[in-house]
Amino acid sequence: MTVIIAFLANFLVAVAKTIAAAVTGSASMIAEAAHSWADCGNEIFLLIADRQSKRSKDVRHPFGYGRSAFLWSLVAAFGLFTAGSIVSVTNGISQLSNPEPVESPLVAYIVLAIAFVLEGISFLQAWRTSRRLAKERRSSTWDYVLGTSDTTLRAVFFEDSAALIGLVIAGGSIGMHQLTGNAVWDAAGSILVGVLLGIVALVLIKRNFEFLVGTSVSPTVRDAVGRALLEAPAVNRVTYLHIEYVGPNKLFLVAEIDLTGDQTEHDVARRLRDVEREIATHERIEAVVLSLSVDDEPSLEFGPAPAL
Incomplete structure (x- = not known):
């Protein structure tokens, strides 16, 4: 349910951001659109991971198919890095060399506000689930999310957190562009969003790799x-x-x-x-x-x- 909610929210947000990026020409909005489409693709991989990992064990797989969840989640994390982080950073660098003004910034603000609400709903679902499970294990929410073997929950939690931070960065970058008249701010926003996605992707890649090759329990x-x-x-x-x-x-x-x-x-x-x-x-x-x-x-x- 957590992944489905995240996918629906990201799909609606991705469509809105793409339209806003086309209307405004904002580098930050292009980065945010790439971010949301990457998240949509990732959540499809996470749904595959969840389904594959629940297959019953058989003679050839006496321990079941659970490790396939780590593999598909690793693929999803690589997708976030390539389709989200690299695209956003590359777009920002391109805009730095050829800055363009943001048209109709009000459209961008409206889309960012709507996206923040939708992403917030998805994040709240993941946060509530994580907090409940962390309390059951007498752990902090952060430690539980980082250490849990539930790759799907960790991916949604981190991706939604990055999405909310990215929206704030994009809004702030467009706002600084308006205040200063300098398009560099907008390009810098795209780069910052890309760096943020890269950090999140590397954390997810590292944790999934550790579970895939074998890691000790807490x-x-x-x-x-x-x-x-x-x-x-x-x-x-x-x-x-x-x-x-x-x-x-x-x-x-x-x-x-x-x-x-x-x-x-x-x-x-x-x-x-x-x-x-x-x-x-x-x-x-x-x-x-x-x-x-x-x-x-x-x-x-x-x-x-x-x-x-």
Whole structure:
């Protein structure tokens, strides 16, 4: 729903900005139009990512298709960099060498104001979702968005944030052009919008690349998984724990545990399988592999953590 709202808002904004750019000839408006069309394309990729990642696992993909979300989100981030950032910077540099006056600036202001409202609605949806999930995990909204494996939510949050800042930059640049009569301000606005998009794109590229090649979970997630293991009635202690993301909010868990009691090998194997099946029922666990601890291995300690 978050992506659909963002796509509809960006599509309407992109059309309005394109018309305004044609009417005004403003470099900043051209940059903003490129920004919105890039966002529209990105959100299509994000919808593909969301759909592909939810495919059921099969024999050839025992961990499911979750990592495809990181791949498609990486493609979307590259799209934002090329179709948004590079186009905006190039356009601004071109305008610097051949500055032109902005015609009918009122049209630009009206479109920017409407765009700010629509982008604000989309951002508010992403912000509310992020804040709610951050509270559940006892984290700040910013830390949650930056660290979450939910690539779709992070992309919409960052792109909408950049959109709102970009609108302010474009409006300010056109305003300074009017006040000073110097078209350089408008060209500088286009370059600044491009730089902003480049920074956001590089952040998204970096995070998606890290999840795609494998990144460690946060200490909070590790503590939550460890505490959940120890709370199982059959588990006495945990001596090894490996957790990795295999998709948005999907984990692959490998652990060595010591079972309670002192039973025969056959009974121990059955109890170990039962614990695996119990853990695998959790919505965030895609796959789990448990083995028995060796007596002389030290126990792992886990701090208090919110529910997984």
